[in-house]
Amino acid sequence: MGVALGSVHLIYVLFILIIIGMMVIRRETSLVCIIGIVLLGLTATGSLTASISGIFNSFIYAITELLPTILVICIIVAMSHVLTETGINETMIRPISRLVRNPAAAYWVIGIVMMIISWFFWPSPGVALVAAVMLPAALRVGLPAIGVAIAMNLFGHGIALSGDFIIQGAPTLTAKAAGIPVQDVITASVPLVAVMGLVTTVTAFWLLRRDLQKGKLQAEGQPGKPAATDPASRRQTSLLGKSVVRSLAIVIPLLFLLDVAAMFVFDLKGGDATALVGGTSLLILILVTLIAHRSAALERVTQELIKGFQFGFKVFGPVIPIAAFFYMGDAGFTTVFGEVLPAGSQGIVNDLGIALAHMLPINREVATVTVASVGVITGLDGSGFSGITLAGSLAQLFSAALGEGIATLTALGQIAAIWVGGGTLVPWALIPAAAICGVDPMELAKRNLLPVVIGLIVTTIFAMFLL
Template identity: 70%
Template sequence: MGIELLWIHGVYVLFVIGIILVMVLRKDTSLISIVGIAILGFVATGSVTTAVGGIFGSFIYAITELLPTILVICIIVAMSHVLTDTGVNETMIRPMTHLVRNPTLAYWVIGIVMMVISWFFWPSPAVALIGAVMLPVALRAGLPAMGVAVSMNLFGHGIALSGDYIIQGAPTLTAKAAGIPVSDVISASVPLVIIMGVVTTAIAFWYLKKDMKLGVLASPKETVVPDAVFTSTRVPLSDGVRRSLAGLVPVLFVLDVVAMFAFDLRGGDATALVGGTALLILIIATMLAHKQSGLEQVTTHLIQGFQFGFKVFGPVIPIAAFFYMGDSGFNKVFGEVLPQGSHGIVNDLGMALAQTIPISKEIAALTVSAVGVITGLDGSGFSGITLAGSLAQLFATALGAGVATLTALGQIAAIWVGGGTIIPWALIPAAAICGVDPFELARRNLYPVAIGLLVTTIVAMFLL
């Protein structure tokens, strides 16, 4: 490796370490990512103007890569707004409330419903929906509000978001950073998501039952349900139309899933199908609900969705832009400036690592999992998964295999920690809707999630 390559790779490694340290300190990574891009560009080209312009270019590259994911989430959130305002969402899941007859059924039914709704609508909109309809039912069945919050958290922000099999936002981010197809990450994540989900939710349920017997948790009869659960904007819609839409929405999304398998739609094609379906549902529901003002309301709901999507992905774009520079993004932003013989910064580092340090499957799995946890400490879950993907590629290059499994493991660790299960400021929505202390909810989730991550990491070692 030439001197010039050593400088470029050294700068990249230095800023990766810096980003991890900033995340450990729970600070924002945007500034250090931007500085890293500029210095990488200057070291590679020797031009200040190219380096400064490369910051903007890297943002364009990152947004271009992420745009399908951002758009589909924006549209789905916009659709969720109109379905919630018209009461269609509530009508869709109300039949499930008849299954909730005791605390055990309440925990598992609420969790499974939350997981399914989160696959199609994402967990953030699903929290308010599930809380509004299922919380009062669960309390009557004897499950404390804390149990409802734990169930929604682990199944929604844990299982559903870490796999993200329908919208495919998370696997798209990690796959691009690792330089592999999205379908590879999804396939590799299935056994790991199942192991993580089963272990975590089962242990959390055991803790809940134990504390309920000991009287540690407040009796549901003493729990005050927050008024926010029962207050939402309602748009008049006849019972017949509302029931028809409540039946149409799941049917259309199930047909999407069938089409994905029938026509082998993966990655961007699958995302486009889901996004297009959500947009059609948004238009139909809005026009039926608002009639004469429907044209304006469609735009209003889209604006709400875009505001949510860019608020979520605002912190993600700078750090994603930096880590894309570790792969093909570097040459696309700064031109063919890497010296001959380079296969991309991350690949070069992986090959050098393999030649100098003996990397085992155990070390690779533990490191990627640990980095996933660290990147999740900012409470986003998404801001650092590109780092997990890049490191997975690095270790897989050194090992000669296992890039998809390592990428999936890093994704699961980052999202379970930062996506809203054990970082207090990330799970405030679920805590607020259930009227519980977010720090107490985080504490209750800590041991189940930690044990689940340990078991999942060990399983990943055998899958490499």
């Protein structure tokens, strides 16, 4: 029957509801999470000093859990900056721009290129890289700048980021919150990401083509100036030499393809796969910096790493307090506060799940709709990452009540949160792509709204049949 619910369980549920409410009204939740940690500790231990110490210790626990993810993202962003600065990024994708012969080809080619690059480099650095070469080509063949922005958003910040199969930052966060292996989340997310991506991108393309045929859209305007084409980039490219840039533009993708092959051959998963990508990225960063800057390479490597770490901790700064609170729902609580839960407790979230199983007629329909809805709500903060730990915790809760489907529910919550908050709907998360394409972020958000909503509905229904 499980352990009887106590004050600790009620406080945990109360703060989950408060956090969701704060996200709905678009307010930050870090302070709320910290207060929640203090009250959980005070209620469970009865000690003010233990509860206050618990804030710091919960942060340490969260950072320890998230550190591999934070580190690999910092390194990849630093490497991407070096490749963009030297013109290697632009050279790598220039041949693909020749495939852009009409608006339809431009939309799909830009989208697929953005997706592939985002798998390895993440979408944020990929935006400038893709737009630098593909935006002018798309405008020439009749695809408006808004169409380029839509393609980059849906394929990069949508499909690639919500699955995150290579870097595995997102599935690592949700898997830890749900208490399951990362590979389980990745495997379960593949069909869901495919359905969500297909429905969303096809719907967006149909709406875009309809407006082009009706004359509501025209391929005219003044797109932004991508960073990769600035004078500094040209000077650095000439410093390397065209032949060197071309050689590196071939070698670098081959190195990542070798990483992917090694993952299959040696069965590298989760942290091992992430470590391989991170190590390769660091070696590429060092190699390119040594070739480009020669005697100044020692200082430049340090500078690039600093830029990468600044980006990483800026992204994960608000995630750490939120993750610290939600880790309290599982093993994090006993790690921080000790064995203070009632005898027979399986963790706060598991206890709540078992209680739900006996209190409510929980079924797969209720579970999938609830997890998807919470994912959408948590994405409203414009991050996408700050709420996916909640999605993992709720998936764990509902799967405990259902007795199955934890991986599918976790993947669904992750997809919903990132598609909404990761850069396809929330206007302030769309600014990079909108700015570089010279379009209004609000207009881009409006264009993405209907395709993403339709995609979420279809994907949620599809997930019901997978449970």
